Amino acid sequence: MTTPGDVGSLLDLRAVTKSFLGVRVLDRVDLDVAPGEVHAVVGENGAGKSTLMKIISGGYAPDEGTVVFAGEARRFRGPRDAGRAGIGIIHQELALLPDRTVAENIHLGHEPVRRGLVDRREMRARTSALFASMGAGPVPADALVGDLGVAQRQLVEIAKALALDARLLIMDEPTAALADHEAELLHALVRRLRSQGIGLLYVSHRLAEVFALSDRITVLKDGRRVTTVPTAQTTTNQLVRHMVGRDLSGYYPGRADPGDLGPVRLTVQGGGNAKLRGIDLRLRAGEVVGVGGLQGSGRSALARALFGVTPFTSGVVELENRPIRVASPRAAMRAGIAYVSEDRKGEGITARQSVLDNALLAGRALGGAWTGRAARVTRMRGLLDAVDVRSAGTDQEIRFLSGGNQQKVVLARWLALGPRVILFDEPTRGIDVGAKAAVYDVVRRLARDGAAVLMISSDLPELLGMSDRIIVMREGRIAGQVPAGASEADVVALAMGAVAAT
Amino acid sequence: STDEPVTGPSGGPPSTGAGTGEQSKFFVSADYEAELAMLGATATGPAGKPWEQVLNPTMVDTASFKKAGPHKICFSNAALNNPWRQVGFKTMQAEVETHRDKIAEFVHVDAEGKDQKQIADINDLLGKDCDALIVSPNTTATLTPAVEAACRTGVPVIVFDRGVDTTCPVTYINPIGGYGFGHVGAEFVAQKMKPGGKVLALRILPGVDVLETRWSAAKLVFDRAKVDVVGVEFTDGDPAKTKKIVDDYLQRYGTIDGIWMDAGAVAVAAVEAFQDAGKPVPPINGEDQLDFLRMWKDQKLTAIAPTYPTYQWRTPIIAALRILDGEQVSNPWKLPQPTITEQNLDEYLDPDMPPLHYAMCGCTGLPGYPQRWK
Amino acid sequence: MQDTLPRRALPVRAGGPLPILAILGVLLVLVAIRQPDFLAPASLMSFLGRSAPIILLAAGQYFVIVSGEFDLSVGSLVTAEVVIAARLIDGDPDRTWPVMALVLVSAAFVGLVNGLITSWLRVPSFITTLGMLLILVGAVYLWSDGSPKGELSEQFRRFGRRAVEDVPVLGRVPYALLIVLLLAVLATVLMRSDFGRILVAVGDNPRAAELSGVRVGRTRTIAFVLSGCAAGVAAILLGGYSGVSFQAGSGLEFSAITAVVLGGVALGGGRGSVAGAMLGALTLELLFALMNFFGVSGTVRPAVQGAIILLAVAVSAARSPSR
Amino acid sequence: MSALSFRAARRTVPGVYLALVLTLAIGWLVVVLSGGTLFTQATVVSLLHVAAGLGLVAVGQTLVIIGGSLDLSVAYVVSLSTLVAAEAMNGSDTALLPGVLLALAVSAGIGLLNGLLIARTRIDAFIATLGVGLLLKGYLDSGYDGPAGATSPALVQALGYQRIGPVPMSFLLLAAVAAGAWLTLRRTRFGHHLLAVGGDPEVARLSGVRNDRVLVAAHVLCSLCAGLAGVYLAARLGSGAPRVGTEGIYDLESIAAVVIGGTALAGGRGGVAGTVGGVLLLAGLDAVFNQLQLDAFAKQVVRGVVIIGAVAVYARRVIGKGRS
């Protein structure tokens, strides 16, 4: 293991600590990057990787600890400061303006100027040169980013970071939205940058590429640095153990026995809309059906179609053998369908309302009897206890809760409705291990109580551990299905375009 | 090319306020004296038609404007945004109707209370081959350049109601004016109230000359009578605001012994504030609006109503036709400005007209009466 | 514009009526020092009565603002209703009740139109209600030839003008005060009901609300209808208080919004209480009375008002954690 | 997704110009049928003068709205600027330049105050500029009871009345300012940053834009535009006019012109070309209504409908685009 603070390191973090709303997200993290090194950072969802990257690139200020860059202790006042110092970042969430062109987005904050005016020809030229240097296909410099697909947007994001001529480049899950050949381009680019002496911080969940690209790997877990190892001296299994922190067996509740499965709850035939084509699906009572696939493969689109957010425009949906039209979330809820969005902050919670108000939201929205409202509140308090929500009280504003506890409140909201079909989209994204276990229990309990569960997850171990069977999506279609007990490789193969295995 | 007035713009009237150090720049001593003198003068002209009468006439020659009819008469109006102007404008339209043979077209443009728009409106009208241009300016100083520009095109220009700072129009028509109005009201209040009492002055808004002169004359009266003016407040012509202000003053001083107003529009609200607070209504002045006159009668108020009669809206049409006939007209054309007192109150009470109608419209004989004004 | 670093959590729940109560308290102390008689029942009652319309408008505006929208049309709606009522009643007491019903129904209808345009045509409410402001003022002027016609009956006016006499201790208790108290209780109950909680949730995060089955457009439309109704009642009280005029409601939309913000309600929605909004209106009215007691000249008052608003809002903006 | 669809989107003439042409065509037809003429030189001059005043304010308003902010104090800034200019000039040509500069400096100062309140104190723009507006109103009401000062005759001549054919200098000034604002938005760093801040402040910040400065600068420019409108009005009126801004309802009208011109009230999208179109549309309605001698009140109703209708059309388009 390399000790942090080696002489000649480009970046040197010491004891960096950060809390959000009282929750400690990073806890005395040390990290260093040498010039010409690819340093990978891995860890479970919510381990604090992105937060750490944002601290390095000036997006957040650390609460405690020091950032030494190029031998100088720095306190960046903002991303601009860090950018000037030579730190570029490709954000995990796309930080692009849909109403502006590719060239304008790439050069935002450092537009080339000639005679006082933004030099658009230069911007176009640089854009083309950047894409050429990335070996990417042509992305029109004058296209509006809003008109581009996600993979292309990811390329724009990468170009944007490269445009800065950074000495340290941070890539936070840069390949998440990329197809294989595009990811390959990126890998080549990473190698080229490394050979130019640029330091790279590379965050990824794709362990294969981590091993293929990196010189050293740092594992974060629950905001702490577990270890930093030279890539050559470790294995996938060791890494996973570091990341998860315990044996995976026993972590997930038991699967359903074939005998536990009840009648077919939901079927879709030939379902399609702008993002989906030819969806055929059957969910039975009592089973947890996992949904795998790469980012942008249409997993969320599937859940959102089933829940009526962006409904199917073709095909037939039947609930308990009766055709239904799910034109809106409300219609879906009336039919007994529930949906836990992947975007908890944007779509799940009303941040400034109390825990109780958040939990009661769906029940209230469906309305109904004026009588029994007190009983509903009492029942909800019980439910919140049952899913083990930890808060200062049900009157506390939900934004002050940790992500895991927020998620439990959202779960309680839906449990109260007794759904017959429940759609989970990344239900454990950004929540801690303990909370995850609680969520898994809830998911399994729902199935045992007779609900049909569809669970989307980008976390392969989780997907494999929880699902009774897994359908895998690619480019808006169902690429195939794998049974319980399949391997990660089976899922990835399908997701990446291999022929269906079953 | 340019539309610029040759003379250039002129500032506000010079402030000469001999012996009245505190007066606003709107106070012009000579005008004040002249107006007070006019209050006692007798008008020349046909009896019973005050809108054709003139006080202290000084006739000007208009032969150069003589023109064969029928005519196109254009009117740039400051605004139609209060009952006084609405009543006046209807009266003007009715007056136009009585001259159908002589007026082929009457063009009216409403500036909506915007100086900038009225300047543009006047310019626009100048391109329309008007035979005569009537202007009721929105603001005295700022409309002056536009009126001057109009004069220079050779069209006969007639200004009425609020004035301009130029003598270029053929005539300027209005009643005696603000000093007279303000003086009459203030004299009455000062006399009738208990000596040494407190007066509240309620004003609509600052900056309009005909209203500013009312206040400056009133102030002179109160200064001389050593009346304690406890407040000068602007009401925006809003009755709710008026009531709140009066209510607050009643809170603050326990009692108010006189109310002076620069316009009658919110007089009823002021009276109601006393009634609602259970206090006696002190001597007060209003205007010739019917709601106030009725209340005065019903509640037996100690009141007076100086006026700024709306019949003045008839006169510009009459003047325009005379000018186009080459007849002499007076410049300035000062109209009589009667005061309604307890003695003649009954003459002006008309139960059939709406409460916001102005009694001095001089419109009873005009076509469409009374329906047009309802 | 602002950094997104969340600040330290506050012990006090943000958006509660505590800060506005503090400001109100300070103003009351100043009044007590300067003009103690003002706090005597008689004048206090009359003050509360005459403040009723703006308090109601603040409550109505609250519903709209807390759901994440604006209603700029309430002032001109008040004017329109007063003018319409005067013309239709035309001094005839027998028409009082039907016209009053009409005032309420038509005001609710205007709110409905605002709501439908905003949520169905997706026109930002700032624009919808700005357009409505112009339309209402223009239409009512057009209809009445530019000056109000007719007359309100004494029966109509009593709600805004008269009082229950000879109440022990308090003396005269204005009807307007009773009405506002009743409606305040109703509003508070409403905000504690499912609908109220949903309304705030919609303002906080419309996406999350929609995905929980809330009919966001419908909810917001109801908020506009409530604002319209509040304007209708305010028109009855204001017309009653001061009679018919074209000034009846002018500028009240801005006063109402200011009051709501002073009361701790966030523009953009999702935070604040209806009690706070109404207290904000009361505070604003008390501020005006206070300026009078201190003899602040009428023309300087807007400046004092502006300074105090900026100060109060700046202080609460500094205290509340960023979004 | 293609570059083609992008080009189409960018080159589209703002829809408001179609509405403008339609309005003027229909107006012209109606006026002619009722026996009048719409496009006399005098009418055009008047129309352009009205457009110049509102246009200057609206161009500034466009900048802050694009940045996701709003300025409700512009009407008072306009009034104040007429007074500062006219009083400083006091009828003398030698004081012309200092007068203009002083008026602009005072205006910029108010913009700075607005910007700092919004960016630093984090008061909502609506309340911040409403509050600053009240401060100014208090100053104006207590300091002035009517027109004051006298504009330099040379300025009156040049900016207030001079014209080239039917085009007043003031309109050329507007054209110049609009062109400057257009260039600023499209071709300067500041413009790019402003669009970014209005589009998504977090993205802008992460990209190294100093959001605070950008927003403050936008407010300063907005007030400068209002101040320039004040200078023009001082030239037009010959003196300072303490209520000219509020009489002209420049606050709400400028916002209306901006949104009619297709700029999103939420920020990040739009431009001055549309705003100028919006201003011309409002002024064109004025002209048509004037010629037809229709009530100002009817015009008010039409304006309300046009404002809502225009934005409804834009909203429809955006939805349509999003769904396709």
Ligand SMILES: Nc1ncnc2c1ncn2[C@@H]1O[C@H](COP(=O)(O)OP(=O)(O)OP(=O)(O)O)[C@@H](O)[C@H]1O
């Ligand atoms: N702005 C914020 N406010 C509050 N909490 C935050 C904020 N940003 C991140 N968090 C929380 O901090 C924790 C770490 O988040 P972070 O995004 O750094 O994780 P990550 O390791 O990047 O996860 P992933 O693999 O899912 O991207 C999470 O619990 C998250 O919910």
Ligand SMILES: Nc1ncnc2c1ncn2[C@@H]1O[C@H](COP(=O)(O)OP(=O)(O)OP(=O)(O)O)[C@@H](O)[C@H]1O
């Ligand atoms: N606001 C947006 N604008 C444009 N495209 C979007 C937007 N949100 C999502 N997308 C993209 O639409 C496509 C289908 O989305 P979907 O969310 O179904 O994919 P997914 O497989 O669930 O991806 P993820 O792992 O990110 O949830 C993806 O490429 C997705 O990233």
Ligand SMILES: O[C@@H]1[C@@H](O)[C@H](O)OC[C@H]1O
């Ligand atoms: O136009 C003025 C009118 O508004 C006021 O009521 O009386 C005097 C007039 O000059």
Ligand SMILES: [Mg+2]
């Ligand atoms: Mg991350």
Ligand SMILES: [Mg+2]
């Ligand atoms: Mg997804």
